[in-house]
Amino acid sequence: MAKLVIVESPAKAKSIQKYLGSGYEVTSSMGHVRDLPAAKLSVDVKKDFAPKYAIIKGKEKLVKELKERAAASETVYLATDPDREGEAISWHLATLLDLDLSEANRVTFNEITKHGVQTGMAHPRAVDMNLVNAQQTRRILDRLVGYRLSPFVSQKIRRGLSAGRVQSVAVRLIVDREEEINAFVPEEYWTLDAKFLSAQRKVISAVFTGDETGKVKITNKEQADMYLARLEDAAYTVESVKKGTRKKSPAPPFNTSTLQQAASTRLGFQAQRTMRTAQELYEGVDVAGLGTTGLITYMRTDSLRISEDARAQANAFISATYGSKYLPDKPRYFKSRAGAQDGHEAIRPTVPSLTPEQVKGSLTADQFKLYNIIWKRFMASQMAACVQNTVKAEIRGANAADAAAGKYCAFGVSGYSVKFDGYTALYDDSADDEKEGKIPELAAGETVRNKELAANQHFTQPPARYTEATLIKALEEEGIGRPSTYATIITTIIKREYVQRSAKLLRPTELGEAITKLLKERFPKIVNVKFTAQMESSLDDVGAGEADYIKILHSFYDDFEKTLSKAKEDMKDVKITLAEDVTDIPCDKCGRMMVIKSGRFGRFLACPGYPECKNAKPLVTETKAVCPKCGKKIIEKRSRRGFVFYGCEGWPECDFSTWDKPTDETCPKCGKSLFKKKGGVIACPDESCGFEKKAARRKKEEKTDA
Numbered sequence: 001m002a003k004l005v006i007v008e009s010p011a012k013a014k015s016i017q018k019y020l021g022s023g024y025e026v027t028s029s030m031g032h033v034r035d036l037p038a039a040k041l042s043v044d045v046k047k048d049f050a051p052k053y054a055i056i057k058g059k060e061k062l063v064k065e066l067k068e069r070a071a072a073s074e075t076v077y078l079a080t081d082p083d084r085e086g087e088a089i090s091w092h093l094a095t096l097l098d099l100d101l102s103e104a105n106r107v108t109f110n111e112i113t114k115h116g117v118q119t120g121m122a123h124p125r126a127v128d129m130n131l132v133n134a135q136q137t138r139r140i141l142d143r144l145v146g147y148r149l150s151p152f153v154s155q156k157i158r159r160g161l162s163a164g165r166v167q168s169v170a171v172r173l174i175v176d177r178e179e180e181i182n183a184f185v186p187e188e189y190w191t192l193d194a195k196f197l198s199a200q201r202k203v204i205s206a207v208f209t210g211d212e213t214g215k216v217k218i219t220n221k222e223q224a225d226m227y228l229a230r231l232e233d234a235a236y237t238v239e240s241v242k243k244g245t246r247k248k249s250p251a252p253p254f255n256t257s258t259l260q261q262a263a264s265t266r267l268g269f270q271a272q273r274t275m276r277t278a279q280e281l282y283e284g285v286d287v288a289g290l291g292t293t294g295l296i297t298y299m300r301t302d303s304l305r306i307s308e309d310a311r312a313q314a315n316a317f318i319s320a321t322y323g324s325k326y327l328p329d330k331p332r333y334f335k336s337r338a339g340a341q342d343g344h345e346a347i348r349p350t351v352p353s354l355t356p357e358q359v360k361g362s363l364t365a366d367q368f369k370l371y372n373i374i375w376k377r378f379m380a381s382q383m384a385a386c387v388q389n390t391v392k393a394e395i396r397g398a399n400a401a402d403a404a405a406g407k408y409c410a411f412g413v414s415g416y417s418v419k420f421d422g423y424t425a426l427y428d429d430s431a432d433d434e435k436e437g438k439i440p441e442l443a444a445g446e447t448v449r450n451k452e453l454a455a456n457q458h459f460t461q462p463p464a465r466y467t468e469a470t471l472i473k474a475l476e477e478e479g480i481g482r483p484s485t486y487a488t489i490i491t492t493i494i495k496r497e498y499v500q501r502s503a504k505l506l507r508p509t510e511l512g513e514a515i516t517k518l519l520k521e522r523f524p525k526i527v528n529v530k531f532t533a534q535m536e537s538s539l540d541d542v543g544a545g546e547a548d549y550i551k552i553l554h555s556f557y558d559d560f561e562k563t564l565s566k567a568k569e570d571m572k573d574v575k576i577t578l579a580e581d582v583t584d585i586p587c588d589k590c591g592r593m594m595v596i597k598s599g600r601f602g603r604f605l606a607c608p609g610y611p612e613c614k615n616a617k618p619l620v621t622e623t624k625a626v627c628p629k630c631g632k633k634i635i636e637k638r639s640r641r642g643f644v645f646y647g648c649e650g651w652p653e654c655d656f657s658t659w660d661k662p663t664d665e666t667c668p669k670c671g672k673s674l675f676k677k678k679g680g681v682i683a684c685p686d687e688s689c690g691f692e693k694k695a696a697r698r699k700k701e702e703k704t705d706a
Helices: 010-020 060-071 084-096 114-121 129-156 167-183 221-230 256-267 271-283 308-322 356-362 365-381 400-404 468-478 486-495 510-522 529-543 549-570 701-705
Strands: 003-007 024-028 076-078 188-197 203-211 235-248 285-287 291-293 386-398 409-420 447-459 499-502 505-508 582-586 593-599 602-606 616-618 621-626 633-638 644-648 661-666 673-677 681-683 692-694
Touching: 003 010, 003 060, 010 024, 010 114, 010 271, 010 291, 024 060, 060 084, 076 084, 084 129, 129 510, 129 529, 129 549, 167 468, 167 486, 167 505, 167 510, 167 529, 188 221, 188 409, 203 386, 221 447, 235 409, 256 271, 256 365, 256 468, 256 486, 271 365, 271 486, 285 356, 308 365, 356 365, 386 400, 468 486, 468 529, 486 499, 505 510, 510 549, 529 549, 621 661, 621 673
Parallel strands: 003 024, 003 076
Antiparallel strands: 188 203, 188 447, 203 409, 235 386, 235 447, 285 291, 386 409, 499 505, 582 593, 593 602, 602 616, 621 633, 633 644, 661 673, 673 681, 681 692
16 A cells, blocks of 8 residues: 655646655645635634535545545645645645544655655654634634625725725835825935046046035035035045945845745746746646756745755855855854744755756746746855955145145045855846946045036925835745745736736725725724734744634634724715816716716616616726627627626627637628637637737746836
8 A cells, every 4th residue: 555645736746746656646635635615704703613615616536536535644744835735735634534633644744855854754643732722813813804804895985895804004115105105205315416536537427425524415506506616626636535444245035925025026926926936836847857946945935044954065165166255254144033833944956056057947037037046046146256346536626725734525436346246146236226336546635637517407306116125025024924925925916906017016096095094083903004014923933833723713802893883883974086087978867967876787887876876887898899790889898707708799689699808800801890819819700701810929927017
């Protein structure tokens, strides 16, 4: 009888099977197998929040097969992902397969390599119920908030809305930032920017810092012009030169947050795309000459720790490739941020000597780009610091009259030159830092010549809107969510149209602002950053076995339910109308401008005078296509089950309808509108014409993501 190993994904199953051999059968649960049914709350509030789980619809056959395989196996090992979510999946599997929860049948793999798999299999343990309870608490909390608060928000603003425990805080951050931007009052300031020529005719860039009285801030044009007048026919001398050295240490290897940030700024990847690609690299890629191999360690982590074995492998590669002088004097250790779970290593290559170029031919474009920055960042973190020669100089300028009176204008110069490149020989992180210029050699007392001097007007700038990278950084710093949730949070708030992405910047919609305002006024705890962070900390305590999850649920829900009841009572006759929902279509019964509402079968037009005026009619979405039968417009419609189809606006007189999506193009043979069919074929709806062609290929994903 073989030993059964159950993992989450088929790709990982294939990788692990290779390392375990014929004595084992590795299969996949295809993710979660059991969850809270979506049709109802599925949490018994009166019985200490007992969850009512059920097999996920469509997975009944898979569960039956897993039960049959488990019954026929000598031993069953649960090898789902090494995090809370994976622990919960193992618990659900153990429950469904009737496994002994006290038995050491849970194994975890930090990396999908021969060493990682063998190490994991050599150290089985029982399912950690503390981690399971932490995940259950999060799931129940989110279900309670979602199913109790969402109907209230939908009733007050728009049908079909949802309010999530963590997503609402993320939206609030974006809304608050927008309010800061709108309230910002710019202040004027000026700079005097100069370019000097040294004795060796090298250009030196400098900026005005002050005069004989000390530092000076120029706030208007008159002040700037006054200094320009003082510097007319001025002579310039290097007053002082301070030289030194500094060490620039490499950044730590990536964790989930910093990987998503770097992939966003360097590669233009959205968080979801980053995590999907990282999952592929972790689960295993078919590498030429090696077979299926996991290329990186587990990618959901907040730790900066690495194993000593990985350090030794990295040191050997660095020494052989760059020389021993590129190794630090002593091993470098990085401290994880306060509150980090530190359950796994930082994200690193599983085989440090396996360079990106060696595996490039076996990877997709996205896989290569991501592996490239993960490998370089990790290897650089184990290399010697970059040593720079620094220079700070002051140049003074004065005309003859000012010089005689002891008056002058001071210009500051700072820069560096590289003494030893260190880790930057491999990974130039200047793209992540503010660049500082290099300057030529200068000596005190040296005369320099003015090449250019200009006064430039500036205004202080409001805080920048969040990008995905900066929002993820803010979520991490505030303790909101966890590494595994960042991508989902961003995807959700954009999909639900609470936030929109414009040129990589995130800005709130009117809908997002309205929901945030309502929650801030009526449910301040739900969108309170510190309260949400405290709740995350409580979940960590549950996972560590230091807190009772039932008490945490009671402490949250009992107060939440009272707040919800009061809000319902106070706002029983209140309805919030958004400006974006008001149309320019007059009601044909009372003349009021109709508004867009959402119903069971989608959006429709309704009179805002309800209940006095109950007029309503379908919301028509026109296309640029015309009906091939009668020539009237083709409009978007919905079936009784909510599916989109297209038909003639002249129905019922004209019965043309189709599932094919209309395009803006016309048939070159007969002139009728073309429709896009399944399979990427654009065709004429007139069968007697028969014209069709392949749809144009989409642009590369990197460009569409931008």
